[in-house]
Each structure stands twice: as structure tokens, then as C-alpha cells.
Amino acid sequence: xxxxxxxxxxxRRISLFSSVLLLLCVAGCEPPGKPGAGEVSAEDxxxxxxxxxxxxxxxxxxxxxxGAARILNDPLYLTVIPKDQLQETIEMGRPGTAMxxxxxxxxxxxxxxxxxxLVNGIEQNWAKPVNxxxxxxxxxxxxxxNGNADNGRxxxxxxxxxxxxxxxxIGSVTDASFLSLVTDQAxxxxxxxxxxxxxxxxxxxxxxxxxxxxxxxxxxVAYLAEKRPxxxxxxxxxxxxxxxxxxxxxxxxxxxxxxx
Amino acid sequence: xxxxxxxxxxxDERLHLTALWASSAGHEVPATSGSWWxxxxxxxxxxxxxxxxxxxxxxxxxxxxxxxAYTSLQYLNHVQFWGWYLRxxxxxxxxxxxAFMTCHMIQVFLFGAYKYPRELTWISGLFLxxxxxxxxxxxxxxxxxxxxxxxxxxxxSIMGRIPLIGGQLVHLLLAGPIIAGETLSRFFTLHVxxxxxxxxxxxxxxxxxxxAKGINEYxxxxxxxxxxxxxxDYADIIRKEGVPFVPKAVDKDLIFSAFVIVLILVxxxxxxxxxxxxxxxxxxxxxxxxxxxxxxxxxxxxxxxPDWMEMLVMFIAxxxxxxxxxxxxxxxxxxxxxxxxRPVAVLSVILIxxxxxxxxxYGETSPWSPxxxxxxxxxxxxxxxxGRTPLQMHGATLxxxxxxxNCHSLGGEGGERGPSLDAVATRLTADQMVRQIIQGxxxxxxxxxxxxxxxxxxxxxxxxxxxxxxxxPSRDSAPPMNKLPxxxxxxxxxxxxxxxxx
Numbered sequence: 001x002x003x004x005x006x007x008x009x010x011x012r013r014i015s016l017f018s019s020v021l022l023l024l025c026v027a028g029c030e031p032p033g034k035p036g037a038g039e040v041s042a043e044d045x046x047x048x049x050x051x052x053x054x055x056x057x058x059x060x061x062x063x064x065x066x067g068a069a070r071i072l073n074d075p076l077y078l079t080v081i082p083k084d085q086l087q088e089t090i091e092m093g094r095p096g097t098a099m100x101x102x103x104x105x106x107x108x109x110x111x112x113x114x115x116x117x118l119v120n121g122i123e124q125n126w127a128k129p130v131n132x133x134x135x136x137x138x139x140x141x142x143x144x145x146n147g148n149a150d151n152g153r154x155x156x157x158x159x160x161x162x163x164x165x166x167x168x169x170i171g172s173v174t175d176a177s178f179l180s181l182v183t184d185q186a187x188x189x190x191x192x193x194x195x196x197x198x199x200x201x202x203x204x205x206x207x208x209x210x211x212x213x214x215x216x217x218x219x220x221v222a223y224l225a226e227k228r229p230x231x232x233x234x235x236x237x238x239x240x241x242x243x244x245x246x247x248x249x250x251x252x253x254x255x256x257x258x259x260x
Numbered sequence: 261x262x263x264x265x266x267x268x269x270x271x272d273e274r275l276h277l278t279a280l281w282a283s284s285a286g287h288e289v290p291a292t293s294g295s296w297w298x299x300x301x302x303x304x305x306x307x308x309x310x311x312x313x314x315x316x317x318x319x320x321x322x323x324x325x326x327x328x329a330y331t332s333l334q335y336l337n338h339v340q341f342w343g344w345y346l347r348x349x350x351x352x353x354x355x356x357x358x359a360f361m362t363c364h365m366i367q368v369f370l371f372g373a374y375k376y377p378r379e380l381t382w383i384s385g386l387f388l389x390x391x392x393x394x395x396x397x398x399x400x401x402x403x404x405x406x407x408x409x410x411x412x413x414x415x416x417s418i419m420g421r422i423p424l425i426g427g428q429l430v431h432l433l434l435a436g437p438i439i440a441g442e443t444l445s446r447f448f449t450l451h452v453x454x455x456x457x458x459x460x461x462x463x464x465x466x467x468x469x470x471x472a473k474g475i476n477e478y479x480x481x482x483x484x485x486x487x488x489x490x491x492x493d494y495a496d497i498i499r500k501e502g503v504p505f506v507p508k509a510v511d512k513d514l515i516f517s518a519f520v521i522v523l524i525l526v527x528x529x530x531x532x533x534x535x536x537x538x539x540x541x542x543x544x545x546x547x548x549x550x551x552x553x554x555x556x557x558x559x560x561x562x563x564x565x566p567d568w569m570e571m572l573v574m575f576i577a578x579x580x581x582x583x584x585x586x587x588x589x590x591x592x593x594x595x596x597x598x599x600x601x602r603p604v605a606v607l608s609v610i611l612i613x614x615x616x617x618x619x620x621x622y623g624e625t626s627p628w629s630p631x632x633x634x635x636x637x638x639x640x641x642x643x644x645x646x647g648r649t650p651l652q653m654h655g656a657t658l659x660x661x662x663x664x665x666n667c668h669s670l671g672g673e674g675g676e677r678g679p680s681l682d683a684v685a686t687r688l689t690a691d692q693m694v695r696q697i698i699q700g701x702x703x704x705x706x707x708x709x710x711x712x713x714x715x716x717x718x719x720x721x722x723x724x725x726x727x728x729x730x731x732x733p734s735r736d737s738a739p740p741m742n743k744l745p746x747x748x749x750x751x752x753x754x755x756x757x758x759x760x761x762x
Contacts, residue, residue: 031345031529031532032529032530032531032532033344033529033530033531034344035337035338035344035533041538053637054637057637057638057639058634058636058637058638058639058640058660059639059657059660061640062639066645067640067645068645068654068656068657069660098654098658098660100661164650170649170650171648171649171650172650176714177651177713177717177718178654178714178718181658181714181718182654198646
């Protein structure tokens, strides 16, 4: 008798529990199967994390760092590069490098609004201008500073050779293939901002623990540009209005070609 | 009360309802057939009824025109109160219908129920299967999204290959030479009027045959069906252990039906409706069309076929398969029914199910399709970048830029069309990598004209680092006869450099 009463109670409890569960599902919570806002077409995506994750993180790494290409999540880099250059780099890409053009006008997938959203997203999320407030950071393009390759060679031997000489621990930057793939602007930017995510220091300590000057950086770039195979330099040459290094043809001509 | 009874009696005298009830629901079935194995047929019928009801409700809103079909589905999904749920029930109902129908067919096959004297029951069931697959295909077109468009395109191009009449058949199917507004109207008519009408007619015949020839008794191992004696044996079984279908044998069907209803409602609630995925615009290449699950295996088979097998697998094999299924009750008309004494039957079922499930799995994951967004969306794993030289880092960037990742995965992300590059350095030497990139081969296109020598150098330099630390890199069996100069970019004439840059 008591057994059957127990089982009756259990049954009642189960039915009560499942009815409450069902009611909760129907009335309380949003059913998981309910379609969301609908599929947003790729051109309507304006949200920075999605835009970045779809279009940029393949090369620039998750969260803007630890990627194969230039670190973006770096306050120093974002202080050095003018906003319009950032915008232009995304829109037009950097011809001759692995950075493709992203603007629809250039055959890329992004609308002008999306490019702006990316630029703003990068600036708002990763730039910290306060860190360098008042500090004289080297200029992005080195315009007006003529590089001296001879001096650059000396500086290279003093500041870079340990890590980047032929056969050195980190790997050569005087390698012909490497120099064929990077523009002078990319070299300049790399010297200025380093790779904080992979342990390469920036210009502030590269000069034997002291900051490299604008002139030092231009000299180093001029030296490296001289090492570039002449055939490649010829192929890389293009019109570069307002380019920096007038004194060094190869450097000046490709300095506007930008970052890698 | 008396008036009501008189009315009922009057109606019964005119409509013979009691007699109909007694001869259908009340007909005697072998007590052994009141088994859990026998519930799939009624479950399929229940799914069909759910499909008819929800389909009729959907038809109130759905507009079968190319300009409005997509919008009306969006309306159901987002505006109409619980409209999405209606769509979801219809979708999951169709999935369940195909699934239970398959279970029913397997059960009938394994229980030898197609043998004498139920040949026509089997054949009518086969036609029901074909009609249901027809409903599934036409229903997929109703969504009028990318899946629908490409599903239809593939269907039409298969049909177009039929010798002699292919062109006319495509014209008949699409209501014109191309997929257009008329196509949707045609498929709507098929989905809503013609095929359901056929299904209802065949169901009537199927049930009529079940009643006329009786439900198959639960097979006893060792019992042989003989045309001369089976009818008497069956009558004997009914006389000895026959029970009326209602209420004695129907209980398990009812319980299972309740389960099916709950299953469909819960699946619909949890997983929701399918699509519509994106507008059916053939110009959109960034699309990943997939058929519904019941056609995934065909999708995979078509994708994986070598050219020379296409005709065989598209037409000859299905025709032979269908003819074989139609002929099955005549080929194996008598003899043993129990699956315990029919190892070939059991093994065939296992083999066919495994093949279909494996193909469906391939269809779902479709490793042959490049992952078109991997190059820009899948980051190079940090472990492959730590401690790399500037040239190697650049090579990693180029690997992304040249979209190698779309076919080759790294760290589990990326396409699966080509081999993963995670340990490529253990398989190929640097020279072999250069050759592979430039000349392609083994299903990989040649990239010689799309990459410059320094780019190849950078990519290969990076790839030679892709190996587990404990595994040595691949090496040549003999030292190379000629070694390219390290800076071979230098030796390339400027004109060719410029060409390569293009």
C-alpha cells in the first residue's frame, strides 16, 4: 500500500517537475531554436571584433598581436602611424607586400564604412596615446631625413648585428629574399616599434639601451635598402611623391609603399 | 439522449462506420506483432499528418514567388507570432518522417515482411519512400535560399546528363531552360498538391494491403515461408493468438507516437527552423550550400566521384538499386524470414547504413571544399611563430596572403582539401616544397606564376620549421647535385621579376 502511494507521489512529482520545466521553457526563457536577427550580409557587419576576426586576424593575430604580420595592438605603433596612413593602408593595401587592398574600390571586400569602423576599432581598442604624451616619437615616414648608409652600417654593427646578422640567433635581416619582400617603410616601422609580442625591443632601447634618433633610423633603413638585390630594387621602384629619403633613391622611392 | 442515439444509428446505417471500424481498427493481428519493432510505420504516418497540418498552416503565409518567397519566410521567422516554431515543426517533422521511414523500411526488410504474400505492400512502400524523398527535395526548394538554388542546380544538371531526353527533362523540371520564377511555382505545385496527393493515395493502398494481407507475424527463426502453406499458417496464427489491433496491439504505437510528437516539438524548440540561409543569388560566391541531411550522402558521393564513375553512380547504380528493391519480393519470395537466419541481409543493411552515414558525415564536413575565409580569419598559431626569423615570419604572412590556408590547415584551422601543414617539414624537404609550390601536382594548382622567388623562399623557409621538435626534418636520400644559390632572387633578370610581380 505504502509502496504504491510512494510511486504515486514520485509520479506526481515527476509530472509536476516536467510541467514546470515546460512552462518555464515556453513562457520564461527564450527558446534556443528561435531565429536570431537573421543573417547579416557581409557588407552590413559593422562590429569591430567581427570585422577584425574575419578580415585581419589571419595575419595580424588574435587580438591584434602574436600574428605573423605587424602587431596592431601596440600603443607605440598606433602613436607612430598617422590615422590617415592606417586608413590608407587598409583601403589600398601595400603594393608589393603581403598586405592586400581591402576597399571595394580596390577590389577588396570592405565598404568605406567598414574600413572606417576597423580604423576606429583599432584606435579605440588598442591605442593608448597617454603613454607617449609629450614624448617625441620618431616620425612615421621619416620625411625630410636623408639616410646615410655608411652610418647605417656602423649602427647595424652596433645595435642590430647581435640578433640580425647573417646566421645570428634571431635571423638575418640582410637576407636578399627578406629585403626583397619588405619596403623601406616596413623596415622603418619595424625598427621604431619592434615586435613587443615576440620580444624585439623598440627604438627606445635599440641604441645600446638608448633611444635611436630619427636620423639613426633613416641611416639603418638606408643601409638595409642598399643591401637589397639591385634587380628587386629596380622592380620595386615606383613614383613616390613626397617620399622621405631624397638622398637614397631606392629608399626614397619605396618609402611610401608602407608597412608589410 | 434517445434522439442522439437514433441519429447515431441512422448515420451508422448510412455510413457503415461500425463495420469500417471493425474491419480496420478492430481487425485481428498476431499478438507477436504488438512489438516495439512495429512502431515505425505508424510513426511515419504520424509525421506525415503533422506535415500536412503544419504545411497547410505555412501555406497561409508563404508566397510562392521568387520575389516574395524569401521575404515571407523572413516574416514567419521574425514577425509572425511563433511563426518560426511552425516552420521548425515542419522542418523537423520532415526530418523525422525520412528517418522513421528508413527505420520502417529496414525493419520490414530484416523481418522478411516483404515476402509472400506482401509483395505489393513492399512495392507501394517503395513508392512512398520515393514520394517522401520527392517531398524532401521540393520542400528544400521552397526555402528559396542558396541551399535551394544550388540544390536545384545540381539536380537539374544531373538530370541534364540523361542521354537523349535530358534537355527536355530539365526544361520540364525547371519550367524553362534556367531557374526562374516559374521554377518555384512548379515546385510549389509539386510540393503542395501533386506529391502529397500521390502520397495519400499510396498510403491508402499501403494500409489497405496491410489490412488485406495482415500484419507480418514476428518472424520465428527456422520457419520457412511456402506459397502453398503460408496463408493457412497465417490464418492459424490469427486463430490461435490473434488480438484486435485496437485496443490490444495499438498501445506501443500510441506510446511511440506520443514520443515522436514530443521529439519533434522539442527538436523544433531547441534547434529551430532551417534557413532561409541567404538570398539565392548565383553571383554570391562566398556561400556554403548544403542539402538537408537526407541528401548529404548523395552530395558527398557526387563531390568525391572520379570523372569516369559519374554516369555509373548517377544513373546506372540508382536504376539498378531501385529495380533491385522493386524486384526484391520476387527474388526472395519465400523461405526464411528471421534476421537471425539471414546473415547476408543483416550485413547488407549494416554496410549500406555505414556507407550512407559515412558519406553524410563527409557531406556535412565536406573536407574537399576550401575554407574560403581561413586565410584572413584563421590566425597562424603562435607556437609556429615563436623564435622564427624575420624571413620565416614573412613566409607565414605570405602563406596567409596566398590563401594557402584555405586548403591547408595549420593548428587544426583552415581547409582540409590539402594535407595539413602542421608537420610538413617531416614529409618534404625544402627543395620538394619549392617544387610543389611552383609546379603544383596531386590536386594542387601550380603557383609558379603567382609567386616570386623571394616569396617562395620565405614560405619554404617558414614551412621548414613546421614539425614537432622531437621529429627530425625530412632530408634527401643523397646530397643534391646542384644547389641553388642562396640569394637566387639576385640571378633573376629584372624583366622576369616584374612579370612575376604581376
